[in-house]
Structures are given as structure tokens and as C-alpha cells.
Amino acid sequence: MSIDIALLHAVVEVAKAGGFREAARVTGSNASRLSDAVRRAEQQLGIRLFHRTTRTVVLTEAGRALMERLQPAMNEVNAALDALNRYRNTPGGTLRLNVPVSATRLVLPALVPEFLRRYPDIQLEIIAESNVQDVFRDGCDAGIRYDERLEQDMVALPIGPRRQRYTAAASPAYLDVHGRPEHPRELIEHRCLRGRYASGNMPDWAFERDGENLSVQVNGPLVVSVGGTVDLAVEAAIAGAGIIYLFENWLAPAIVSGKLEAILQPWWLSFSGPYLYYNDRRLIPAPLQAFIDFVREDNLNRASAG
Numbered sequence: 001m002s003i004d005i006a007l008l009h010a011v012v013e014v015a016k017a018g019g020f021r022e023a024a025r026v027t028g029s030n031a032s033r034l035s036d037a038v039r040r041a042e043q044q045l046g047i048r049l050f051h052r053t054t055r056t057v058v059l060t061e062a063g064r065a066l067m068e069r070l071q072p073a074m075n076e077v078n079a080a081l082d083a084l085n086r087y088r089n090t091p092g093g094t095l096r097l098n099v100p101v102s103a104t105r106l107v108l109p110a111l112v113p114e115f116l117r118r119y120p121d122i123q124l125e126i127i128a129e130s131n132v133q134d135v136f137r138d139g140c141d142a143g144i145r146y147d148e149r150l151e152q153d154m155v156a157l158p159i160g161p162r163r164q165r166y167t168a169a170a171s172p173a174y175l176d177v178h179g180r181p182e183h184p185r186e187l188i189e190h191r192c193l194r195g196r197y198a199s200g201n202m203p204d205w206a207f208e209r210d211g212e213n214l215s216v217q218v219n220g221p222l223v224v225s226v227g228g229t230v231d232l233a234v235e236a237a238i239a240g241a242g243i244i245y246l247f248e249n250w251l252a253p254a255i256v257s258g259k260l261e262a263i264l265q266p267w268w269l270s271f272s273g274p275y276l277y278y279n280d281r282r283l284i285p286a287p288l289q290a291f292i293d294f295v296r297e298d299n300l301n302r303a304s305a306g
Contacts, residue, residue, distance in 0.1 A: 003044045005077075010037035011049060012074050015067050016139075019057045026139045075283070092121030095287035098143035101128045101227040103274060106249050107144065107160035115294050122287045129198075129227065141288045142278035146271070156275035159295050162302075165268045166206075167248040169260040174240045181243075184216050184267050191242035192218035193233045195226040205245050207267040214267070218243075 010023075013034065017023035020031040020038075027034075042049050049063035059067060099108065104126060116124060127140055144159060174191075181187055184207045196202040202223065204215040220242045224233045230246065237244040238259045244251070248268070254260040276295055278288060 007041040091286040091290045093287045094123045096125040096140040098140040103144045146274045159276040162273040165248040168245045168264045170243040171240045192220035193222045193244045
């Protein structure tokens with residue numbers, strides 16, 4: 001029995017994503033095209049592969065049996081195609097990274113332009129979200145996270161600045177009216193601009209000084225989701241709405257320009273920089289290997305400069 005391999009790719013992507021819309025989002029296709037491809041695959045095979053309702057797309061027993069054999073085979077096909085990269089002057093293909101929004105602002109701008117210049121045949125796709133646990137969600141090859149908690153078979157490679165801090169700041173106008181706190185506990189009496197993670201968690205503000213750790217439960221007039229709406233909180237702080245506590249490098253331009261005034265500096269919390277996570281038990285695609293080597297080179301340059 002012969003069948004168009006493109007149709008089989010569509011079957012695999014829909015099965016992995018659990019639906020046509022999600023598969024379309026991951027692959028950059030569209031749901032109707034994938035639905036038509038799956039329908040044609042079923043016609044050519046003469047058997048139904050998915051149970052479809054208006055809300056769910058679930059593999060049939062035959063579909064599950066096919067996927068058990070088909071997905072490893074497709075991985076081998078992709079590996080064979082990727083192996084062609086060794087015959088290129090430079091690696092080619094797509095590299096998908098799953099990163100927190102903060103990394104797109106504080107880490108990747110110093111790396112991405114030079115990486116793209118050096119590897120013109122690589123297409124880099126950045127999936128930026130605020131609270132994603134699975135590095136490989138959306139078909140990503142690797143991800144950036146801020147904590148080195150390794151899962152089985154995962155490698156954590158340092159990426160970007162190795163030490164970062166949170167900075168507390170507010171507009172001079174706000175501080176002139178409400179006072180300049182000299183201890184983190186005084187924040188209880190202030191209007192604070194907070195962030196909430198997608199999980200619903202809204203953490204207290206953590207501080208440290210000379211080995212003393214302090215957590216303060218703050219309140220205020222604005223809560224933003226951690227991620228894309230953080231800039232709104234920054235602008236609100238500049239406008240005098242309250243005190244913000246955020247990555248130092250994120251607030252640095254506003255502080256340097258005088259739009260924000262830093263406060264409580266001896267108490268700013270310091271923490272480790274982020275890591276690039278990937279699975280070394282999987283076949284590492286050529287674009288990812290190129291990025292790993294590029295990050296390692298950047299780390300060596302940082303070490304020699306420091």
C-alpha cells in the first residue's frame with residue numbers, strides 16, 4: 001500500500017497536538033488544510049484514524065496502532081533529512097525555542113542578531129509565554145528557564161548574564177507624595193504594582209540583605225499577568241501609580257532617564273541567570289546544535305571578559 005508521506009505527516013501532527021487547530025498553530029498551517037489531509041489519508045488507507053466531535057479529536061484504536069509504528073518512523077525520516085545539514089556550508093532548518101517573556105527582553109536580544117547573521121539558513125522561531133512548564137510544548141526543540149531543576153535526560157546550559165537582580169522603583173512624584181521606604185516592611189503601607197502567573201500564583205515580594213531573607217505581602221491598585229503585560233505595569237509606575245519590583249535590566253532605562261527612582265537597593269534580591277534546556281537523549285537537530293555551540297562560545301567570551 002502506498003500513500004503520500006505528506007498526508008502521514010499531517011496525521012502525526014494532529015495526533016501529537018490533539019486537534020486540528022492546535023496542530024495548525026504548531027506547524028504554521030491551517031486547520032482546514034490539515035483536516036483535508038487527514039481525510040484523504042483515511043480514504044487512501046480505507047480506515048478511520050480519528051474520532052471527531054465539535055470539541056475533540058481522538059485517535060481510534062486503529063489510529064493508535066498506526067501512531068505506535070508511524071511516529072518513530074517519521075522521527076527517522078526527519079533525522080535522515082536533518083543529516084543532510086553536514087553537507088551544507090552552514091546548517092539549515094527551523095529552530096523553535098520556548099522561552100519566558102523576560103528572556104525575549106533580557107537575554108535573546110544580545111544573541112539572536114549575531115546568531116542569525118552567522119547562520120542565514122536557519123529560521124528561528126521564538127514561543128514566548130509566561131508560565132509554561134513543558135519545554136517541548138508546541139514542538140519546540142529547547143527552552144529557556146530561570147531555575148536549574150533538571151528533569152531526567154535534560155541538560156541545562158547557562159545562557160546570558162549569570163547574575164541578575166530584582167529592582168524596586170517608583171516615580172519621583174509618587175515618592176515625594178508617599179515617602180521613600182527605607183525597609184521592605186514599609187511596602188505594606190504603599191501602593192504596589194503586582195504580577196500574577198498563569199497558574200494564578202501571585203508571589204510575595206522577596207528581599208535579602210546580609211544573609212537575611214524577607215518576604216513581604218504587598219497590595220496595590222494594579223495586577224498584571226506575568227509576561228506581555230508587564231510593560232503596562234512599568235508605564236503605570238512611571239506615571240506615578242505605585243512601586244514596581246522587577247528585573248533590574250528591565251527597569252534600568254527608566255531609572256537612568258530619571259523616570260523612575262530606585263529604592264531599597266541594599267535589599268534587592270539577587271538570583272542566578274537562566275539556562276537553555278534540551279534533551280541530550282534525543283537526536284539534536286543541526287539548528288539546535290548550532291545554537292548550543294553559539295551559546296557556549298558566548299559563555300566563554302563572557303568568562304574571558306569578566
